[in-house]
Amino acid sequence: MYSQGLIGVDSSTTESEEFLSLFQARVDREEKIEPNDPMPEGYRRTLVRQIGQHAHSEIVGMLPEGNWITRAPTLRRKIALLAKVQDEGGHGLYLYSAAETLGVSREQMTEELLSGKAKYSSIFNYPTLTWADIGAIGWLVDGAAIMNQIPLCRCSYGPYARAMIRVCKEESFHQRQGYEIMMALARGSDEQKEMAQDALNRWWWPSLMMFGPHDGESAHGEQSMAWKIKRFSNDELRQKFITATVPQAEFIGLTVPDPDLKFNAETGLYEHGEIDWVEFKAVVSGNGRMNRDRIRDRKQAHDDGAWVREAALAHAAKRAASRTVPQEAAE
């Protein structure tokens, strides 16, 4: 699903001016940087952090939606939701592979997630309380992810850009599917409409927070833009998202929960009310409603699966040994 304005990265770098300007020239010519190419340490570190956060978000993001697979209201919805959550797992897999090209293993990244050292998108620390939340997540959260990720298809780092091309196709399918769930509710009974509006009320602001802090407060945005890891600022992306989403809400008769929202005919943009950055900081630093539960669940899956992973390695080693034995005997 989803990548967020990057949380806390140190893009400082110590290479010579000449090295940096040669690298910058490649980036400016829109050449793709590949795994074995020379690159500034800060570039590598920024990418590892960003791709890692993105991968973890896909994986942790399986939990809130997974929460409704066993309770989906119809067979069609159950199948679509299971397939959607499976897609997110697939995105995690591509992204871990992309990060591995930068020399960091999946095990290492998983350890960092489970120890709380690595971040993931704050949005997944909110609970899915009703079926409508599944619609709202697809519509808003996958919708926000698309805004972030479409420019990432042109990211200067080749493996990340290529992973994003595959991922974006699926995200836009998820977004339509989520919107379609919301539309069915908005056209349903009074209690369904109420469920849909309540979900929009709860997910709207956290979705806007997915784009990260305002441009002035985003410490490392400029360097990421210069290296063409990022193509648009947090506020530009947030604005694009609002502009695309508000008419969709209006079309199905739902109200965006922002009394200060207004369309500026001169700029062609929506002006939105104040985002609660205190809440954002609380959730990012571990104090959202579901932070502890998410990490607990990931840890439990990891710990419960340890014997399985050990057995697979042990079996593979025995197989490899038994394959080499007859060869040695023949020599």
Next chain:
Amino acid sequence: MGAVAATFEMAGFRALLELADDALILGHRLSEWCGHAPTLEEDLALANMGLDLLGQARALYAHAGEIEGKGRGEDDLAFLRRERDYVNCLLVERPNGDFAATMARQLYFAAFMHPFWRAIAASSNDATLAGIAAKAEKEMAYHLRHCGEWVIRLGDGTAESARRMQAAVDELHRYTGELFEASPVREKAVADGLLPDPGTVRAEWERTIAMVFSQAGLTAPEVRVPQSGGREGLHGEDMGHLLAEMQFMQRAYPGLTW
């Protein structure tokens, strides 16, 4: 007499429900793993198998509803029956347990359904069912291969995995006899040419299991008291909880469109 005649008239419907309920309940169980599997790759594989089974269930319920002819659709049949009206075998409703138990359950089931779907595809006089079977046979071939490999890996891997794998087999083997049972209604459906006698694939099932177990270093336990009753709606206690969860939306918000 009347009741028996009515039951016999509905033999085709009932036989389809057995197939559909097996697929739904096992697909639901596999979906419970989503996000919690031992590896990311396995999370995707378990979801794949769950999706295959839920897709089969959908097609089977839709067809069963047409045969019944009372206007019940796939969701009415999947979500709006009482506990005693579900006719899945007991094996598929067994809780997931650890990964070894899930793999053993899936192996036992796939080793049966793979040849059974093949036989249905080859012999059913119901073209819709034969079509569902042809697709399902291919899907179950993957389940059989995937789970067979895991059972071998775990049986052979470490002392702990071998112990867990043997424990799973010891617990679940007693539920496998029910796969081959032919209830009176199923016998009628067999006589009508809807599907073959499940007993005809028993020898192949036994060969498959013996082959996997020999590579896995597992011993098939002797089953003194086989467990069955699912086909008559006599389930274990876990089944009610599964249904309470699965049916929640349809029960809490009756008659709505989603």
